[in-house]
Amino acid sequence: MTPLLSAAEGGHSVPLVDPGAADGVLGLAWLVIALPLAGALVLLVGGRRTDRWGHLLGTATVAGSFLVGVAMFVALLGRDGGDRQVTQHLWDWISVGDFQVGMVLLYDPLSALFLLLITGVGALIHVYSIGYMAHDERRRRFFGYLNLFVAAMLMLVLAGDYLGVFLGWEGVGLASYLLIGFWQHKPSAAAAAKKAFVINRVGDIGMSLAIMLMFVTFGTTAFAGVSAAAGEAATSTMTAIGLLLLLGACGKSAQVPLQAWLLDAMEGPTPVSALIHAATMVTAGVYLVTRSNFIFENAPVAQTAVVVVACVTLLWGAVIGCAKDDIKKVLAGSTMSQIGYMMLAAGLGPAGYAFAIFHLITHGFFKANMFLGAGSVMHGTGDDVDMRHYGALRRAMPVTFLTFAMGYLAIIGFPGFSGFWSKDKIVEAAIAENYVVGAAALLGAGVTAFYMTRLMLMTFFGERRWEPGVHPHESPRVMTVPLVVLAALSVLGGVLLLGGWITDWLTPVVGPVEHHELPVPVIVITALVTLVVAVGVAVAVLLVGRSEVPRTAPTQVSLATRAARADLYGDAINEGLVVAPGRALVRGLVTVDARGVDGVVEGGSGLVGAASTVLRGAQNGFVRTYALSVLAGAVIVVLAMVAVTW
Amino acid sequence: MDDLTPFLVLSGILFSIGAVGVLVRRNAIVVFMCVELMLNASNLAFVVFAKQHGNLEGQVAAFFVMVVAAAEVVVGLAIIMTIFRSRRSASVDAAAALRN
Numbered sequence: 006m007t008p009l010l011s012a013a014e015g016g017h018s019v020p021l022v023d024p025g026a027a028d029g030v031l032g033l034a035w036l037v038i039a040l041p042l043a044g045a046l047v048l049l050v051g052g053r054r055t056d057r058w059g060h061l062l063g064t065a066t067v068a069g070s071f072l073v074g075v076a077m078f079v080a081l082l083g084r085d086g087g088d089r090q091v092t093q094h095l096w097d098w099i100s101v102g103d104f105q106v107g108m109v110l111l112y113d114p115l116s117a118l119f120l121l122l123i124t125g126v127g128a129l130i131h132v133y134s135i136g137y138m139a140h141d142e143r144r145r146r147f148f149g150y151l152n153l154f155v156a157a158m159l160m161l162v163l164a165g166d167y168l169g170v171f172l173g174w175e176g177v178g179l180a181s182y183l184l185i186g187f188w189q190h191k192p193s194a195a196a197a198a199k200k201a202f203v204i205n206r207v208g209d210i211g212m213s214l215a216i217m218l219m220f221v222t223f224g225t226t227a228f229a230g231v232s233a234a235a236g237e238a239a240t241s242t243m244t245a246i247g248l249l250l251l252l253g254a255c256g257k258s259a260q261v262p263l264q265a266w267l268l269d270a271m272e273g274p275t276p277v278s279a280l281i282h283a284a285t286m287v288t289a290g291v292y293l294v295t296r297s298n299f300i301f302e303n304a305p306v307a308q309t310a311v312v313v314v315a316c317v318t319l320l321w322g323a324v325i326g327c328a329k330d331d332i333k334k335v336l337a338g339s340t341m342s343q344i345g346y347m348m349l350a351a352g353l354g355p356a357g358y359a360f361a362i363f364h365l366i367t368h369g370f371f372k373a374n375m376f377l378g379a380g381s382v383m384h385g386t387g388d389d390v391d392m393r394h395y396g397a398l399r400r401a402m403p404v405t406f407l408t409f410a411m412g413y414l415a416i417i418g419f420p421g422f423s424g425f426w427s428k429d430k431i432v433e434a435a436i437a438e439n440y441v442v443g444a445a446a447l448l449g450a451g452v453t454a455f456y457m458t459r460l461m462l463m464t465f466f467g468e469r470r471w472e473p474g475v476h477p478h479e480s481p482r483v484m485t486v487p488l489v490v491l492a493a494l495s496v497l498g499g500v501l502l503l504g505g506w507i508t509d510w511l512t513p514v515v516g517p518v519e520h521h522e523l524p525v526p527v528i529v530i531t532a533l534v535t536l537v538v539a540v541g542v543a544v545a546v547l548l549v550g551r552s553e554v555p556r557t558a559p560t561q562v563s564l565a566t567r568a569a570r571a572d573l574y575g576d577a578i579n580e581g582l583v584v585a586p587g588r589a590l591v592r593g594l595v596t597v598d599a600r601g602v603d604g605v606v607e608g609g610s611g612l613v614g615a616a617s618t619v620l621r622g623a624q625n626g627f628v629r630t631y632a633l634s635v636l637a638g639a640v641i642v643v644l645a646m647v648a649v650t651w
Numbered sequence: 652m653d654d655l656t657p658f659l660v661l662s663g664i665l666f667s668i669g670a671v672g673v674l675v676r677r678n679a680i681v682v683f684m685c686v687e688l689m690l691n692a693s694n695l696a697f698v699v700f701a702k703q704h705g706n707l708e709g710q711v712a713a714f715f716v717m718v719v720a721a722a723e724v725v726v727g728l729a730i731i732m733t734i735f736r737s738r739r740s741a742s743v744d745a746a747a748a749l750r751n
Contacts, residue, residue: 626747628682632673 027093027112030080034093034110034163037073037120040066042156048149056145060138063148064131067155071124078117089114089513092165099168103224111165111228115514118362119162119292122369126284127155129487133377134276136483137384147187147274154180158285162292167216167226170293174212174257177286178205184281185273197269204266208256212293215249218242232299240304247300247307250293251314258290258344260318265575267341268325271333275380278333283340283376284369291344291365294351295358298515302354311352312438316445319345321573323452327459328569330558331390332379335460336372339416342449343368349446350431357434358515359508364427367498371415371424374491378409381484382464385477392463393556394472399465401477404485406465408492413461415495417454418538423498430502432534437521447537454541462550470556658699665692679731679741683724690720 027034044066048059055062081089090113099106112120131151138144157176164170186198219226222242223234235243254260259267270282281287294301294311301308322341329335347365350357383390385402399406415424428450436443471477479485501507508518523530558570568574623634665688672685694713701709735741 628743628746629674629677636670636674 025088025091027091027110030076031091031112032093033073033077034091034112035095037070037077037124038110038156038159038163040070040073041152041159045149045152045156048145048152053145059145060131060135060148063145063152064128064135066152067124067131068128070155070159071121071128074117074120074124077112078121081112081114081117086509086513104220106166106168106226109165109169109227110163112163113514114510115292115296115362116162118366118510120159122366123155123158123162123285126369126373126491127151127158127280129490130276130280130284130373130377133279133380133484133487134274136481137276137380138274141274143187147184150180150183150187151276151280154184154281154286158289161289165228167219167228167231170296171212171216174253174289175209177281177289178202178209178257181205181270181281181286184277185270187274187277188272191272193269194272197266197272201266201270204263205256208253208263211249211252211256215246215253218246218249222246228296235299235303238303243300243304244306247297247304248310250297250300251307251311254290254293254311254348255314256290257293258287258348259341260290260314260345260348261321262578264318264321264341265572265579268334268337268572271331271337275333275376275383278337279373279376279380282337283372287340287344288347288365288369291347291351291361294348295361295515298355298358301352308352308354311348312442315345315348315352316442317345318342319349319449320445320452321345323449323456324565324569325572326456327452328566330392332382332392332395332460332464333376333390335392335456336376336379339453339456340372342453343372343416346428346431346446346449349435349442353434353438355516355519356438356521357431359511359518360427360430360434362511363501363507364424364431366501367415367423367427367495370491370498371412371422371495374488374495375409375412375416377484377488377491378405378412381405381480381488382409382477384480384484386471386475389472389475392460393554393558394470394475395464396467396470396554397465398477402479404479404488408485408488409465410461411492411495413457415498417457417542418450418534420535421496421499423495426499426502429531429534433523433527433530434521436530437523447534450534451537451541454538455545458542458545459549462545463554466550467554470554655699655703659696662692662695662699665689665695677742677744679734679743682743683727683731686727687720687724690716 044063048055048063051059090111093110093112095108095110097105098108131148134144134147134151138147141147154177157173157180159173160176161170161173164173182198182202185201186195188194189198216226219231222238223231225231225234252263255263267282267287271278273282301311319342322338322343322345324338326335326338326342329338343364347361347368350361350364379390382395382398382402382405385398385405386395389395411422415422418425418428432443432446432450435446505518562570571577623630669685669687669689669692672688673682676682676685694716697709697713697716699709701707701713731741734746738745
């Protein structure tokens, strides 16, 4: 196995080494996708016949994928560092002239981690859904959609070709649409699904244009081919590809300016929010940027754009999270913000790729944990999402409270918990890169601590503010067991960093971590982050914990609160900048069409009609008139002949 | 060679009479007769030109015209008969049902 371009020659970028063919256990990569896909097919085509055992089958397929994934992971662990990339060519997908696209699966350290995260967290959420959706008569269909999602997401991370990624990319978009709008009888859910789909379309245009540009530039869309040729292409081309990929990533990962759909996406059932809109699908953008490191390394402008987008989003989401009373929307704002952190790390280049993926994994654990916890709270309070109607739930729902607390400590970065390690690394890398970026990351950590503490206090502490007739109760075992597992992972996720394991593991894909000089010792930065977090917690305790929480949201609030409640006017901006001009443009086009194009067509037909009315006068039905015209014609012909002869 | 101009003039006069007859008369039978007159005027011209050029082609053409005219008479008279039976009139102006 010789590298196409060694790390030393290629500067920062480490192209994919020529991957070996998959054999043994690693040859089972196709099975990982095929299992949930088969599950989805059986459940969606089988119809009512599968109602009784559909949820069990759906869970079993994902669990099966997880087991295969674990076996493959172990097999990959047993290989040498440079030998850890294998491909599996399933069949020729597109073959037109020189353009060859194979259905190729690429299994390397990066996709291995994603595979475990998706199937592992996915399986836990499937188990949880058995309980959460128990009273929904369309539960079987729900599991069919979930299986479809898992299959598409696995396709996305296992594909060895940008077109294969795109296939999964669209697949998860479809599954996301179906699941956000799962309770389609609610107009708000149907609208939210449509909104998510439409905004994602905008990102998908960027993604597809990037793929076309790659094909035009390199003649191939395979990772191996593009990465080998990436260093030789013009910087402008690489910048264009990078920016277009970023647009795609923004759509899928709810980054500013395509962030508006994620908060509405909370209309879907809570396990969907946990799986798709927290742990897996929304992190696809981070995956894309990390996977395309060979492109972004050659496009500094695009890389800077990633950092800017990430910084804006991480503060944007955090600010929204501070003002929401809907528990799921707080978590959604938080998701946006945390993905901002991942994008930030991914935008920092080799200094941050590994930490982006590290934070992605720990976030997958603790955010899925908290979403499922929120679902458990809703389950116990009759599907109420308003935190002003909670309070003092820690006694009524002890398991939910304890597991949620683990997620809470992890996300704010309490020392020792998983989020502490992963966020700390990102802040470090950000400060080393640029003080402004570092300050944004630091501020974001403080705001995160504030809104998460507010959520904890409003939900589990303080006075009871329950709706009359609501008797909160702990959820059944089938829901609490996944919570406990995820809570344990939230606590222990940091072990991935032990001895720099995750950075070494990802080196074959993204290159070794570059260490920049920090202005102060690492311990000072860690202390600073912890201090900022402590301040955030303290402010929340002072503001929320000390006083009575009103049961209805106060209306006399500051401008900032009002803006944050309105999602920082994200919808208004879209309305003003895109929808209104679009509508005006369409109206203009309709006018041009009605007056201009139709005018020409109708004018033409009117002219013909008028001319025929005149000509119809000649057809008077009298034979002698016709005879006269025949004679006249003959005379004219004769005269013409005579004239020509002379 | 004799001067054949008078024959051509006669042919022209006969043709003109026929043409005017077709245009101004209403009785289908008379119109028909005028058509025959025009055909025969052209036959006369054919024969005169054949004589002038010293070959038979014009005369052969005249025979063709006669045959065609005979066939035409058969069809034409049949049509006129049918129209007369249905309308009790042989006026060509009366048969204007296709108007508008």
